[in-house]
Amino acid sequence: MNLIHLFLVSFLTENIVLTKFLGICPFVGTSSKEKSAAGMGGAVTFVVTISGILTYLLYHYVLVPTDTVYLKTLLFVLVVACMVQIIEMVIKKWNPKLYQNLGIYLPLITTNCAVLGILLLNITNQYSFLEMLTYCIGSSLGFTAVIYTFATIREQLEKRDVPEYWKGYPIAFITVAIMSLLFSRYL
Amino acid sequence: MIGILIMTLIAFILSIILVIIYDKTIEKPNKYLKYLPGYNCGACGFGSCKGMSEAMEKDIMHYKKCRPLKGEALQKMEEMVCQQIGK
Numbered sequence: 025m026n027l028i029h030l031f032l033v034s035f036l037t038e039n040i041v042l043t044k045f046l047g048i049c050p051f052v053g054t055s056s057k058e059k060s061a062a063g064m065g066g067a068v069t070f071v072v073t074i075s076g077i078l079t080y081l082l083y084h085y086v087l088v089p090t091d092t093v094y095l096k097t098l099l100f101v102l103v104v105a106c107m108v109q110i111i112e113m114v115i116k117k118w119n120p121k122l123y124q125n126l127g128i129y130l131p132l133i134t135t136n137c138a139v140l141g142i143l144l145l146n147i148t149n150q151y152s153f154l155e156m157l158t159y160c161i162g163s164s165l166g167f168t169a170v171i172y173t174f175a176t177i178r179e180q181l182e183k184r185d186v187p188e189y190w191k192g193y194p195i196a197f198i199t200v201a202i203m204s205l206l207f208s209r210y211l
Numbered sequence: 212m213i214g215i216l217i218m219t220l221i222a223f224i225l226s227i228i229l230v231i232i233y234d235k236t237i238e239k240p241n242k243y244l245k246y247l248p249g250y251n252c253g254a255c256g257f258g259s260c261k262g263m264s265e266a267m268e269k270d271i272m273h274y275k276k277c278r279p280l281k282g283e284a285l286q287k288m289e290e291m292v293c294q295q296i297g298k
Binding site: 082086087090091092094095098099102103106109110113114116117 | 213214217218221222225228229232233236237238
C-alpha cells in the first residue's frame with residue numbers, strides 16, 4: 025500500500041517537472057514532436073531506473089562503509105554519464121531516426137537535473153531498495169507522461185489561431201503553467 | 212586518499228563496461244568491400260557493392276557474379292577467397 029502511494033505521489037502530485045521544476049530544458053526542447061517526446065521519456069526512464077539501482081548499491085555498500093559519503097554527487101554524475109553513453113550507442117545502433125530526432129538532447133540527459141535530482145532525493149529521503157525503485161520508476165514515468173501530453177498539446181496548438189506575439193514558446197510556457205497548477209491541485 | 216582510490220576503481224570498471232558495449236554496437240566495415248571495384252553497377256543482382264559484400268558473407272562464391280572485377284583486382288580477390296576457404 026505504501027509503495028502504491030509513493031508511486032502515485034511521485035507520478036502525479038509531486039511530479040518531477042511540474043512541481044519540482046527539474047528537467048525543464050529537455051521538457052521544452054524535445055516536446056515539439058510526439059515521437060521524440062516519447063523517445064526522450066523512454067530514454068530518461070531507462071537511465072533513471074538503471075542508475076538508480078547502481079547508485080543505491082554503490083552508496084550503501086561502498087561509500088557508507090568506507091566513510092566517503094562526500095563523493096556521492098561526483099559518483100552519481102559519473103554513473104549517469106556512463107548510462108547515457110550506453111543508451112546513446114544502443115539507440116544509434118537500433119533506431120538511427122530517433123537518434124537524429126533527439127539530437128543534442130540525448131547526450132544532454134547527462135546534465136538533466138531531473139535525473140541527478142531523483143538520484144539525490146533517493147538518498148536524502150532515506151528510501152529502502154523497493155521504495156527507491158518505486159520512486160525512480162514513478163518519477164521517470166511521470167516525466168514521460170507529462171512530456172508526451174505536452175507534446176500532443178503543442179502539436180494541436182500549432183494548428184490553432186494563436187495571436188502573433190504568443191506563438192511558439194510564450195504559449196507553450198503558459199500551457200506548462202496551467203498544467204503545473206492542475207498537477208499541484210490549485211485548480 | 213581512500214576516496215581517490217574508490218573513484219578511480221569505479222571509473223575504471225565503468226570504462227571497461229563502456230568499451231565492451233561500444234565494441235558490440237559499432238558497425239564493423241565489411242572486409243570484402245575493399246576488394247570490390249566500387250562502381251555500384253548492380254550487375255551482380257545485389258543492388259550495390261555493399262549489398263554484394265553482405266551477400267558474400269553468406270556465400271563467398273558470389274564474387275563470380277561481379278562483372279567489372281577483372282585483371283589484378285580479380286586476382287587479389289581470388290587470392291583472398293582461397294585464403295578464406297583454406298581457413
